[in-house]
Amino acid sequence: MQQNREPILKVSNLKKHFPIKSSIPFKKATQFVKAVDGVSFDLYKGETLGIVGESGCGKSTVARLINQLITPTEGKVEFNGVDLASLKTADIRSARKSIQMVFQNPYASLDPRKTIEYLIAEPLAIHGIGDDASRKKRVVDLLETVGLSAYHAKRHPHEFSGGQRQRINIARALALNPAIVVCDEPVSALDVSVQAQVINLLKDLQRDFGLTYIFISHDLNVVNYMCDRIAVMYLGKVVEIGTYQEIYGNPQHPYTQALLSAIPKENPFDAKERIILSGDVPSPVNPPSGCAFHKRCRFAMEQCAQIQPMLDTVTDTHQVSCHLFRVNSL
Amino acid sequence: MTEHLLNVENLTVEFKSSGSTMKAVNGVNLQLNKKETLGIVGESGSGKSVTATALMRLIPSPPGKITDGHIYFNGRDLLQLSEKDMRNVRGNDMSMIFQDPITSLNPVLTVGNQIVEVIRAHEKISKKDAATKAVEMLKMVGIPEPEKRLKMYPHEFSGGMRQRVMIAIALACNPKLLIADEPTTALDVTVQAQILDLMKKLQQEHDTAIIMITHDLGVVWELCDKVNVMYAGRTVESTTTRQLYDNALHPYTWGLLESQITMGTQEQERLPAIPGSPPDLTMPHSGCHFASRCPLATEICHHTAPELVEVQSNHFVACHLQSKEQIVERKEGIFNAAK
Ligand SMILES: Nc1ncnc2c1ncn2[C@@H]1O[C@H](COP(=O)(O)OP(=O)(O)OP(=O)(O)O)[C@@H](O)[C@H]1O
Ligand SMILES: Nc1ncnc2c1ncn2[C@@H]1O[C@H](COP(=O)(O)OP(=O)(O)OP(=O)(O)O)[C@@H](O)[C@H]1O
Ligand code: SF4
Ligand SMILES: [Mg+2]
Ligand SMILES: [Mg+2]
Numbered sequence: 001m002q003q004n005r006e007p008i009l010k011v012s013n014l015k016k017h018f019p020i021k022s023s024i025p026f027k028k029a030t031q032f033v034k035a036v037d038g039v040s041f042d043l044y045k046g047e048t049l050g051i052v053g054e055s056g057c058g059k060s061t062v063a064r065l066i067n068q069l070i071t072p073t074e075g076k077v078e079f080n081g082v083d084l085a086s087l088k089t090a091d092i093r094s095a096r097k098s099i100q101m102v103f104q105n106p107y108a109s110l111d112p113r114k115t116i117e118y119l120i121a122e123p124l125a126i127h128g129i130g131d132d133a134s135r136k137k138r139v140v141d142l143l144e145t146v147g148l149s150a151y152h153a154k155r156h157p158h159e160f161s162g163g164q165r166q167r168i169n170i171a172r173a174l175a176l177n178p179a180i181v182v183c184d185e186p187v188s189a190l191d192v193s194v195q196a197q198v199i200n201l202l203k204d205l206q207r208d209f210g211l212t213y214i215f216i217s218h219d220l221n222v223v224n225y226m227c228d229r230i231a232v233m234y235l236g237k238v239v240e241i242g243t244y245q246e247i248y249g250n251p252q253h254p255y256t257q258a259l260l261s262a263i264p265k266e267n268p269f270d271a272k273e274r275i276i277l278s279g280d281v282p283s284p285v286n287p288p289s290g291c292a293f294h295k296r297c298r299f300a301m302e303q304c305a306q307i308q309p310m311l312d313t314v315t316d317t318h319q320v321s322c323h324l325f326r327v328n329s330l
Numbered sequence: 331m332t333e334h335l336l337n338v339e340n341l342t343v344e345f346k347s348s349g350s351t352m353k354a355v356n357g358v359n360l361q362l363n364k365k366e367t368l369g370i371v372g373e374s375g376s377g378k379s380v381t382a383t384a385l386m387r388l389i390p391s392p393p394g395k396i397t398d399g400h401i402y403f404n405g406r407d408l409l410q411l412s413e414k415d416m417r418n419v420r421g422n423d424m425s426m427i428f429q430d431p432i433t434s435l436n437p438v439l440t441v442g443n444q445i446v447e448v449i450r451a452h453e454k455i456s457k458k459d460a461a462t463k464a465v466e467m468l469k470m471v472g473i474p475e476p477e478k479r480l481k482m483y484p485h486e487f488s489g490g491m492r493q494r495v496m497i498a499i500a501l502a503c504n505p506k507l508l509i510a511d512e513p514t515t516a517l518d519v520t521v522q523a524q525i526l527d528l529m530k531k532l533q534q535e536h537d538t539a540i541i542m543i544t545h546d547l548g549v550v551w552e553l554c555d556k557v558n559v560m561y562a563g564r565t566v567e568s569t570t571t572r573q574l575y576d577n578a579l580h581p582y583t584w585g586l587l588e589s590q591i592t593m594g595t596q597e598q599e600r601l602p603a604i605p606g607s608p609p610d611l612t613m614p615h616s617g618c619h620f621a622s623r624c625p626l627a628t629e630i631c632h633h634t635a636p637e638l639v640e641v642q643s644n645h646f647v648a649c650h651l652q653s654k655e656q657i658v659e660r661k662e663g664i665f666n667a668a669k
Pocket of ligand 5: 378379380429511
């Protein structure tokens with residue numbers, strides 16, 4: 001059903017290479033952290049796309065690129081068919097309004113000296129929306145939307161628990177009526193009962209406002225519950241993408257399989273069979289040749305060390321980049 | 331009675347702000363032997379980090395203050411030590427992995443400089459040797475190409491990488507007691523497994539005792555010998571890990587167990603979540619702090635605070651429902667679909 005629709009967001013061959021500063025002053029960097037190295041995917045209106053993958057594989061960098069907090073080294077992000085990089089300043093502003101972000105760390109992302117009212121109204125003020133009085137009213141609406149109350153407006157961030165602070169972050173992200181919200185580990189710092197509250201809230205908001213989410217998380221149970229489709233990243237690239245049924249029920253990439261095998265079992269005291277990833281975590285500064293996963297892969301073949309696998313089609317909605325898949329499907 | 335490595339009695343911590351005082355930690359007791367791992371779980375804001383920070387005597391003052399209690403570590407009351415002696419204890423015997431790696435790393439110094447500084451603070455070695463050691467440490471926590479990484483600044487690391495830097499620093503001095511405050515929240519399952527294995531290994535080698543603060547019950551089941559469940563500044567349940575898993579007794583703990591998201595959860599429309607939020611701790615409060623959210627609360631719960639009682643051998647719980655004479659078993663689904 002998604003396939004006949006135009007994507008709301010289209011990410012094509014996106015790259016971000018951070019220069020490593022040389023220790024010699026004024027000398028140009030010759031080495032780069034290839035944090036994101038050719039990522040492509042479509043995002044459809046009203047869906048939730050999960051992004052999972054090892055720590056450091058580039059998930060937050062993808063999020064920051066989509067939010068235009070940093071500029072890509074290569075590739076582009078199109079919102080409703082318009083390349084964000086081609087926009088003039090005024091249009092960038094309005095595009096920015098449409099794509100909002102909830103950050104990884106609810107503790108660091110709120111300025112402790114400001115009141116909650118100020119913090120939630122800030123995006124409105126920056127975009128020159130409404131006057132003082134109407135903003136105040138909007139703040140109260142937003143607080144109620146996220147399950148807080150008007151009397152919280154005058155308080156400061158430290159007076160709130162982690163879960164409440166994450167709600168404030170969500171209220172802030174919603175202030176500008178965005179179409180897309182990119183959530184970077186929105187619940188990982190929260191205890192499970194508060195996690196459940198925030199996830200219920202995100203689902204309610206999606207239903208009520210037709211929001212589209214990109215949902216970054218390392219908790220595969222949460223991703224399974226939350227997401228319609230899932231992209232698995234490894235060392236700056238998407239190695240597998242599909243519906244959650246496809247990724248969980250029929251994972252094709254050996255990395256996806258290893259990741260899924262590490263999910264805690266229902267009864268934690270039962271022995272579990274984990275696929276242990278041996279070998280060093282590869283570096284995005286000098287990525288291995290061929291398939292970036294080959295040094296840690298149980299199935300690696302000769303060609304894996306030499307040729308970089310392309311994304312192959314498993315089904316209409318499911319793609320994987322692994323030589324094994326190609327060999328097996330011949 | 332045997333001497334515990336750590337014996338905390340009646341720890342109480344207050345914060346003052348604009349005329350009001352809040353008891354963030356209210357009479358907490360803890361015992362820990364060497365080589366043991368204690369888990370602390372509980373609601374956001376229940377005082378887990380404040381407890382940990384108090385053990386290190388790092389409560390920011392003002393606005394905070396340890397107003398009551400004793401912290402016996404190796405038989406000495408840490409609350410009686412001079413600041414200088416305490417600094418020694420922190421450098422050598424106890425170390426802490428802080429919850430927030432962003433604010434606990436200095437943004438203007440390279441990661442390498444910061445690790446070297448810590449190593450040299452409690453080991454008399456040259457800068458060069460310390461740098462070699464720093465490389466080793468980053469390798470240990472799974473950071474690739476550590477030589478290059480040492481020259482980078484904290485903001486150039488990913489969230490999970492920063493967290494691993496903090497872990498490496500805390501493990502550097504082979505402490506007798508390691509306090510880890512949500513050390514694996516930013517880590518994916520494979521890296522998390524690696525870090526937990528590393529902690530277990532160090533524990534074996536150095537008889538380290540660990541206090542593990544986490545909201546990830548999976549980590550509790552895997553790593554901890556016993557668990558304290560906190561709610562609104564108090565311990566509401568305390569027992570062995572296995573006992574908590576099989577036979578939790580406090581309704582808050584039931585809610586916690588139920589809110590967990592597992593692979594089976596997808597069928598349901600909404601997650602069971604404990605309705606409401608914890609009480610405002612700046613207000614005086616008579617009954618059980620959980621009463622307003624507890625589906626089983628009765629009259630007495632609203633006006634008398636329950637004591638922490640050993641209702642079964644080695645199983646402590648603070649709830650009017652539970653007593654030595656009568657145990658109410660866990661009811662699944664009591665928080666179901668609550669909005
Ligand atoms: N400003 C920067 N300068 C240099 N390198 C950077 C910068 N920001 C990120 N990186 C590097 O890019 C890589 C990807 O980082 P990113 O934060 O996107 O990872 P992540 O997948 O979000 O990881 P985590 O799960 O740990 O949050 C890392 O190697 C990181 O060190
Ligand atoms: N420096 C401070 N000033 C004022 N209040 C504080 C300070 N530090 C903590 N508190 C308050 O003490 C209470 C307990 O906080 P604590 O950080 O210990 O919670 P926690 O159990 O660690 O929660 P989380 O799971 O969200 O980390 C909170 O209500 C918090 O607002
Ligand atoms: S391409 Fe080869 S090395 Fe990479 S995951 Fe597939 S089988 Fe393993
Ligand atoms: Mg990240
Ligand atoms: Mg905490």
